[in-house]
Amino acid sequence: MKFVYLLKKELKELLTLTTILTLVVSVVALIALGGVMGNVMEETTENADKITLCNKDSGSYSKAVIEALVTAGYEVNEIEISSDDYVEELNSKDISDVVIIPETFSSQIEDVLAGKTVEKDGEKVIAPVDVEYVTRMNSLSITGNADVGSTVALSAIEGAVKSVVYASKNMSVEEIKLIESPVNLVETTVVNNKQAKESSTLLSAYVMMTSMFVPIVVYILIIYSSQMIMNAVATEKIDKTLETLLSAPVSRLSVLSAKMIAATIVSAVYAVGFMVGYSYMMDGMTGSIAGAVDSSVISELGLKMSVGGYILLGAQMFLSLLITLAISLILGALAKDAKSSQSLLMPIMFMAMVPYMLSMFVDFKTLGALKWVMYAIPYTHTFMAQSNIILGDMTTYFGGLVYQIVMLAIFMTLAVRLFMSDKIFTISLDFGQKKNKYAAKKNKKA
């Protein structure tokens, strides 16, 4: 019986308005995330049966393959590709991928049908038919690259070629066995304004691995520095050392600017330190991750960040930390006690968590109206920074940078105003105790 009382008390203490609110917001955020992801995935699968194709072959077999694709239920959109400059071709036609049937296609099929073999690893095989696949890397997020792309193109064309081959001639079982896979997919990946002969699937696996770490670091730094600054301000207020300082013969501005500059220096050291450490880690990892991918292709495509890239990334990281600093100064000043200062961390946590989680899974640029909601959160831009820099979307990068500077100016002004007025001693906020205040008011009225 006594245990029940104890248990009740403990539960009541743990289930405050703060913790319940945290739970509700988290659940809502996750449900929303699920909805967004569902939509994005649906779109990708919808697009999976659409094939953009350029037929350079004048022979009959390519036509047969295209017919087979249509019969198999694919929606084939035929276009004209005249040059090797795939960057230009994709841009001008506003498409993200294209299958190219080369001029030699029909003659190659004829070779297959004739049972012409080539040596491969000391064994005789029937040479597969070349098909080109060009794709553009649009995003570093998981669903952004879930464009079933080359896999679908390959299996579709393979199926079509097979049906053509089997239909045109009764090959012997031995001969069919020699056809390991009838199609050799020659892949080209376009990144930003560069192109290289490499599989986009391999490249995006590489890029995803390397871009995973920055958001984690950004998230940890935001939470860590906000906690650090908020605790510092809240303790000064609760211990009343702030009152002592502000009644001393120093200006309020110098007390505040000392705080801000110290926190800025610490933030800058963090940002630089993590950037340097991260770049070394990436250098070390490139070899092992790349594995299947040629590292020269990676730098050729600009998928490896340059020093300039690291500086740009560091700049947005630093801005995020400064915004965190300004908000934390304000929130810390609102704290009444140590417990309330913890619950005041909540807004920053959500502002960092939502774009962090989303940025891993979806490309914000595909979100439609929701995109602007995400862009309104200043941290979003830092979570997107690496993708914007690598994929060369400098408009979005600098737009985000300017927005972050504006937000920083706003929050800094608010923080300075708060510290320069006597509001710093009269204002206090506590999510957890709102309920109690309400109760007190009601009692008064009664």
Next chain:
Amino acid sequence: MANVLEVRELSKQYKKGVYASEKVSFSIGEGEIFALIGPNGAGKTTTIRMIATLLKATEGDAVVAGHSIITDPAGVRESITYLPDEAGAYKTMTGKQYLEFMAGIFAPDKEQAKIYIQRATDICGLGDRLGDKIGSYSRGMIRKLLLSRAVMSHPKLAILDEPTSGLDIINALEIRRMIKDLAREYKMSFLLSSHNMLEIEFVSDRVGIIAKGHLLEVGRPDELKEKHGVKNLEEVFERVVKDNEICISPEERA
């Protein structure tokens, strides 16, 4: 002799229409110890914070050593020190580091800072414990450290909000003795506050009785006791509050 502090009809409203202190007027002479006494919520801290330039006065003014809190708050801060009630200190600093830091802020130069640190070290009586982290100090030790900090610069006016509250008898006695000695020896003026009306009469030259934001009566403790024909300040307070019920608006009485 010019007064060190002159408070003129000082009022504060946190919320419009509700006075936390209303038209409070009193003065403190050189070397005088003045105590605001009244129960919790009477408006002592509010009044003190306005004089310490932390809160903006809604109406009225206070002049510290010729500096107005309204027009020259920086000048006021040059003339005062303030010890907030229930104040703490930076827990990760040692007592010595704390005194060095605060001396750096209050002293005009390094020479002066050294003198301040020496004074505070002598006054606080913490001895070797000054080398320990403040986090390991008892309440009494922190209060002594903070008090020594508040007087180390020999300010014209030291403002101490509830300097002995929460302390045991021995510590409270020591603090009271320190205040009295400093006032006598260095002609420092003190503005104290306390909700403990019995102990404050041993330390203060004059007291002001404050309730619900109104300063009801000011005088020497023996004077007040005689006037109301009672034995101690607590009873004086009871009388004064009863006599003044008419003055306090009916809304506030409810």
